[in-house]
Amino acid sequence: MAETDTAGEETPKKRSKLPLLIGLVLMLGLGGGAFYAVYSGLILGTPQAAEPQGETPEALPEVAFVPLDPMVVSLGGTAARHLRFNAQLEVPLAYQADVEHLKPRVMDVLNGYLRAVDVAELEDPTALIRLRAQMLRRVQIVVGEGRVRDLLVIEFVLN
Template identity: 45%
Template sequence: MPILIGVAGAALLGGGGFYAVYSGMILGHKVPEAEHATAAHAAPMPSYMPIDQLTLSLANPDGAQHLRMSAQIEIADGRLAEAEGYRPRFLAVMNTYLRAIEPRDLQDSAALIRLRAQILRRLQMVAGEDLVDDFLITEFILN
C-alpha cells in the first residue's frame, strides 16, 4: 500500500510540475500585451501580383480541351513595383508550361500541387528566388 501511495504522489507531482512549466507558470516568459501588440504589427504584410484569368487550349489528341486559371504571385516585401517589370516574362513562362501539359497529367489528385510547384520554380528562375516568394492558384477549371 505505501508503494501505491508513493507512485500516485510521484505521478501527481510530476504531472503538476509538467503543467506548471508547460503553461509558463514556472520558468515561463510572459510578454506584456503592449509588446505583443507591437510585435504583431511589426510583421510586414506580403504583396501580391494578381495574374488575371488565363484561358488556354491543352494538347489533347482526342479534341480540344481548355484550362482556365487565375493566380496570385507573392512578392518579397516592398518589391511589387520591381516585379511588375517581370509580368510579361511571368505570363510567357506560365503559358509555355501550361500549354505543354496534357489533360491526363491533371487528373491526379496531387496534380495541382505539382503544377503550383513547377510554376513557382520557373517564376523564381526568371526573377530570382529573392523576389518571388510563392505562387497561389485561385481558380483552376479544366473543361
C-alpha cells in the first residue's frame, strides 16, 4: 500500500522558462529600438534632428566698445556714502573716434546724473534697469542719435 501512495503522488511539472526568455529578449530589443529612434531624431525632434543643415549664423555687427573711466560719486545724505561706477559704451565701428572724442562730456553728464539720483533709488535692486536707460538716453543726446547703441554697466557698487 505504501507503494500505491507514492505512485499516486506525481511530481508537478516544471514551468517552461521559454516565455520569460522571449519576453526578456523582446524587452531589450524594443528598448534599444526606442532609444535609437529618440536619439537619432526619428521621434520627438531631439536637438540633433533640429540642427540646421548647412545654415550659417548671421555675422555679428561691427561694433566697438568705448571704456569710460571709473567714477566714484559721493552721494548726498546724512552718512558719507559713495558709488563706484564703471561702464562701457557700445558704438558702431564707424563712430568710435567721435564717441571717444566726446568722452569728457559723457563723463560729465553721467557724473551729474548719478549725483542727483536719490540714495533710496540706488538701493532698490530693480533700479539698475531704469538708471541704465536714463543714462543711455543722456549719453545719446550728448553724442548724437545713432552713435551709441548701448551702455554696459561693468561696476556698480554702493557703500
